[in-house]
Structures are given as C-alpha cells and as structure tokens.
Amino acid sequence: MKLSEFKESLTERLTLLKAGIVFTAQRELAYAGNNWASVLSTTFFTFSVLIFIKVIYSNVHTIAGYSYNEMLVYFFIYQLTYYGNYIVTVRNLTDLIPDVNKGNLDMVLIKPVPSLFYLMSRSISIVSIITDAIPPTLAIMFSINWNAIEFSFSGIIIGFIVWIFGLIALNAFQILAALPVFWFGESQNILDLASNIAAGAGTMIPREGYPPTLRVLLGTIIPAIIAGGFTTSILLNKVNPFLLLAWAGAVAIISMFVKNIAWNYALRHYSSASS
C-alpha cells in the first residue's frame, strides 16, 4: 500500500468513526431522563458489587491470594474492561445481528466503505459511556487504598498495553460469536454466551484463581481474562509482566487475522434475504 492510499484509508476511517460517535451521541442524548437513569443504573451496579466484595471479605481474608484492596483493584480494571468492550464491540454487534437477520446489511455493503470497520464504528457510545462510567468508576477509585499497593511505572505501561491487546482479542472473539447469524439467521444468544464468558459470568475470579488449564484456555482460544485478569496481575506485580505482554500480543495479532478471515468468509455466505 502506498503512503497516499494509507492516508486516504485512514482519513476515511476517521470520518466514519466521527460520524458514528456524533450520531450515537445525538441518539442517546435524546432521552435526558433515561440518561440519568443509566448513570443511576451503572452506579447501583457498582455499589452492588462493592457491597458483594465487602460481604465476601467479611467471611474470608483473601481470595486466590488477593486481599480486599487488591480485589478492588481487580474490580476497577474489570469495570474499565467492561466499558472499553461495550463502547467498541457489544453495541455494534447487537445492531449487526438484526441487520443480517432482516437483510438490512445490503445497505451497508453497497456503500463504498470498509464494511467491518463501518459496522464496528456506527454505534460508538462514547458520550453516554463517559457519563455512565465516571460516577461508578470514581466510587471504586475512592474505595481503594492506593497507598497500600506498590505500583511500578513499567508495570502500569505494560499493563495498559496488555489491556489494549486484551480488548482487541475480546473484540475478535465476540465478532466470531456473532457471525453464525450469517448461516442460522440469529446469533444473539451465542453472542450473549461469549459476552457472558468474557465477563466471567459476573463472578470476580482473578487470573490466579483459575486452574492452570482453564487459565490457558481463557487466555488464548477464549481470550476472556487477558484485559481484566492479566492486566491486574501485572499491575499488582504477581507475575512476570514481559511474559504476559508477549502472550497477550501474540493472541491479539492472531485473533485479528482470524477475525478478518472469518468476516470475509461470512460475507460470502450472506444471502441478502431476510430470515
């Protein structure tokens, strides 16, 4: 690819991204009352988990080697992962499935834009996720005793890179889970299953709590614990960060390739008929 072509492609993607963000924000801000309710919802969710952790730790001192404070750090990363994943992946895939089911994907495919990028950027809910995420995330941050945790600068940098790799791998995994809609006409429950696994079915199990085989499985084929579990382990100095960095990087690159191949294969099976 020539430099001019690359620039053109990049500009096109940035234009699509901007349009997606602005449109989604306009759509979401239309219902002011419900926006406040969404803030209330995420805040209540956070408080419910904070109470849950408090109750659990009133019965035990550690879980998988994590103290109460360390578990709060894990919850903090877990929440950031959820919001990161929701912004880029979940909303867009939830919109994609009915589009394929009803044959509306035609309208996307006839547009002269990279289809997968367009589909994954048309509902990026940055505005609402910021408003929804800030109050509960602050609540978690204020719950953590930061002085009791020893962070290293390299740990934070590597942790952040691993977190991004984790989100990339998770995005690919969830796209793969949504693709059966091209063959079967529906895949919402399959996507829900993938998202449920990615969220550890709502439980708070740190990376160290999984048996070794499951740890490998959830860090490779089903990349559910990279963004949350790996990142927290690195931040809390519980593991060699370079090992996990290499691991997460390899999984992210492979998953991107697999996702692109699978997407192109699925498109060839799109019959343009509603089901």
Add this chain to the structure above:
Amino acid sequence: MGIYFDIVRFSFLRFFSYPYEILASVLKRVIEILFLILFWSLIVKESGGQINISQIISYFFISMGIGDLVMSRWGAFGGEIGTQIKNGHISNYLIKPVGIIPTLYSISFGRNGLRVLLALINLTIGLIVYPPKGIISIILFIFFFISAWWIAFAYNLFQGTLFFHLTDASGVRNALNNIVRVFSGEMVPLYLFPLALGQFIRFTPFPSMIYGPTVALSINSFNQEVMINLGISIFWAIFLNIFVYIFWKKSIKNYEAIGI
C-alpha cells in the same frame, strides 16, 4: 384461560426456530454455574470451614431457579411491558378482548420458556445436592414461593408501568435490577451479610423474592423467626400488588398510542 396458554405456547415455540440459539442459552447457564462453583470453591477454601460447599452450591442452584421461575431475575415481564409501551405495540392488545396484564405475562413467560425449563432443572439439582429437611420445609417453601411470585409480579409490573411516564425507562429498570440482585440474596446469601445490614434488609421486600423460598427448604420448624419472615413476605405481596395495580390503572390513562 385457554387463550393465555395458547399465547404462552406460541411465544415459546417461536424460540425453536433457531436451535443453535437454544444450545447457546443452555451453555450460557452451564457456564454461569461453572464460574459460580469455581468462585465459591475459592471462597470455601479460604473460609476455614465456615461455609459448606454443598450447601452454598445448592443455595445458588435453587435461588437461580426460583429467580427465573418468578421472573425476579432481570424482570423479564417488566421488560416485555416496557418494550410494548415504548414501541406502541401495546395498542394491539388494548383493542383485543383479552386481559392486557395476563396477555403480556403470558408472552414474556412463553418467550422465557427455556429459562423456565432450565430453572426447573436448576431447582431439581439444588434439591438433590441439598434435599429439604422434611415436610415442614416443603410446606414453608410453598408459602414462601407463592409470596415470592406475587412480589416479583408486582415488581415487574411496576418496572413496566414506569415506561408510561418515562420515554425509555430501561436505565431505571437496570438500576432496580441491580438493587434486587444484591438484596434479594441472588449474589450472596443474606446469612453471610454483616448482622446489622442483614437485619435491615430482612424487612424490605427484596429477600422475599429469592432468599425466603430458598432458605425455607432448610428450615424444619415453625419457629417465631420463620413466622415473622413469612408475615413480612405476605405483607409485601399484598401491599405491593395493591399499590402497583393502582399505579398501573392511573398510568395507562397517560398512554397516547403513538409509539416512538
């Protein structure tokens, strides 16, 4: 009555159009349970014998089952009412010679038919792992369960009715569901809560939706505490249903049948 069974059946059969979706739903439940077992086995390991693994696993099997049967987990019935109001589709039922509330309940029950089946399996496994203490447990379970159903019914109807007043009440619904998740005993059994908080929650309607019927199966006497808990549960079932029905009646007058 027959028409409502037909609605349940029809709504349930629609789900079978996509067999892989059924498989995914079943797997989702299996995964949920596996993670739960793994998580609680970690806690049991650290608790030094304070928590019994079979008791806690059985608790979650039964509580998940009850939550799905009475629809207090995620308020499926409330969600269905909300969607119908938001899209203006409720007009379809208002012009038909059917009871609007039973019809919407039948639709959501049918659409959640698979969850109901999985709930029954959950309940059965829970009872096998930790069987009821005796006939008294079963009698108490029936009373607590009926009460839980009515409270969950009022809770769902309340959630749905909010859509008459707020254009989109899904955020409020989620907030309510999150409160219920903690205080109903769905996430943690109430006996593991700090004493003062546990005592406070006991007098709210939330534990009656899941915790009440779940622990009833491990009670083998009609002692004073049990009777108070049952009394609280029945009180909320009656009070909430009267209150929510009046709210529904007043709210439906605001409906403009436009849809958005």
